[in-house]
Amino acid sequence: MADQYDVIVLGSGPGGYVAAIRAAQLGLKVAIVEREKLGGICLNWGCIPTKALLRTSEVYHYITHADAYGLSVEKPAFDLAKIVDRSRKVAGQLNAGVKGLMKKNKISVVEGEGTITAKGKLSVVKDGKTTELLAKDIIVATGARARDLPFAKADGKKIWTYRHAMVPTEMPTKLLVIGSGAIGVEFASFYSDMGAEVTIVEMLDRILPVEDAEVSDFMTKQLTKQKMTILTKAGVEKLEAKGAGVSATIKTADGKSVTQEFSHAIVAIGIVPNTENIGLEAAGVKTTRGHIETDPYGRTNVDGIWAIGDVAGAPWLAHKASHEGVVAAEAIAGYKGVHPMDKSNIPGCTYSRPQVASVGLTEAKAKDAGYEVKVGKFPFIGNGKAIALGEAEGFIKTVFDAKTGELLGAHMVGAEVTELIQGYVVARQLETTEHELTHTVFAHPTLSEMMHESVLSAYGRALHF
Structure with a gap:
């Protein structure tokens, strides 16, 4: 006899496991199906372990440039195996954390390959054994995989x-x-x-x-x-x-x-969405270049089937997937506070050295969209905290609608901008204009002061450059 649920989530990445948690919070009986490890690619093989590696390289960079800070370090070296081991342990710790969250929220975890076999029905196969699951709603959160060069498949060696x-x-x-x-x-x-x-x-x-x-x-x-x-x-x-x-x-x-x-x-x-062999074709779910078509709530064209995350299209970001998971779960539960997904307020981050972060329209896209713009820009070299940190390379750029003062976009490059960008994301979510940002007090000395100066610069009022 098949196990009965209100919602089945296929895939446990940052979209899937968050959708499962939110659905459980709203009183629904939830099962999550995963063929590999809870947390998906992001937690186990993407966002998190790469940041652990990048932290190591950042520290190593500082060690090899210790003299710039008045320090002396003799013969710096590294152990590659230990670097990788630390990264894997970070991923393992978070994987265990997701397991704990599933248990805390009473979510059934079903291991194996999941396939939609009929309306409201999903079969899970593991080690030759098949488990049948039933639910009114199924959320597809199967993510994506790396795209190979057609003439050179990755061999994992070279x-x-x-x-x-x-x-x-x-x-x-x-x-x-x-x-x-x-x-x-x-x-x-x-x-x-x-x-x-x-x-x-x-x-x-x-x-x-x-x-x-x-x-x-x-x-x-x-x-x-x-x-x-x-x-x-x-x-x-x-x-x-x-x-x-x-x-x-x-x-x-x-x-x-x-x-x-x-x-x-x-x-x-780039990536390839994981839409093959999960029953989408037989169910009649529409896809475009492999990505599942959805409305702003995650609904597909087939009643009872939803899709979130990388499998549902760009931007291919973990935080986009998580938010889509919340929206879909709330829509399924009939939650009165549910809101449609607004992709224009999703920040993008690159954790290189220097870091890059952005939200909203670029200057070029704002102009292409017909806006008359005011653009502000402030360099890291004009900020006391950046100079004290020895991180004086970079800038913050803001793009405003010249007529209304709406913050159309923000673009940053430099130290810690992946943390700073959230200030502008919140500002856009609150529909803040240059007026509110101009009159906001920023702590000193902080890197965030550059955010204020960039806004002031757009209106010819920069104070420190």
Whole structure:
């Protein structure tokens, strides 16, 4: 006899497990199905363990530049196995935390491969045993996986995806990073700070192409200053693991093809949604390029089937998935306070050195949308706290509607901007204008003062630059 629930969540990443918790909080009987580890890719193989690695490279960078702070450190070195072990332990700790949350909220955890077999019905197979689950509503939160180059599959030895790059058994000496989105730039930053010679190849005309053009330009200069090689308007035509390394044929911006040798390559060219073999086709669920079509509440075109997170389309971010999970759970439960998802207020963060963070429209997109804009910009070199930290490289840029004072977008590059961005996210959520931001008191000395100065700059009132 099948087990009966109000909601079944297929996938336990940051979208799935949060959806399950919120549904349980609202009094629904919930089951969550997971084929690997609770927490999904983000917690186990993405967001969290990569930040542990990046913290290590940050500390190592400071150690190797200790003299700038009046300190002396003799012969700094690292143990790669211990670095990886720390990262895995961080992921393991959080995986255990998710297990505890499932227990606390009385959510049934069902291990195995889940497939929608009929309306309100899901089959889970593990070790040849099938478990049948029934529920009025099913939330699909199966996430995504790394996209391979069609002519060079990752082998985990010399050609890596992000998953392989997180658990290296050897340190690259000369690393090729294919793709310059957040994942590619973060790994480039980590391995460069740990001593690898890094080359980034990007097909578009600038790195971090979703960011404001000024941020992309600044990052190109900073990464080049860190001795990385940046190749834009370029593509990898051939990639082959050969003996002790990798041979790559790269077509550069001038149209010439050059073959270079690397010790390793990381492929970071995007993701593929996990929509195959879970019963979507038979159920009649609409997809576009593999991503499930939904409304702002997570509903698909099929009654009783919902979708959230990476599988439901861009932006492919953990916090977007979590919020979609809350929205879907509240819609299913009939919660009066439910609100539709507003993707325009989702912040984006890149945890490289320096960090990058943004929310809302870039200057170019604001102008393309027909806005007359006022733009403010304030450099880190004008901030006392940044100078004291030895982190005087970077800037904060704000974009306003010149007619209404609406904050259209904010773009940051520099130390700790992934923490600072939330101030502007809250401001946009509250529909704050330049008037409220101008009259807000910011603590001194803090990096956040630059946020205030950037707003003031947009209206010709900057005080410290």
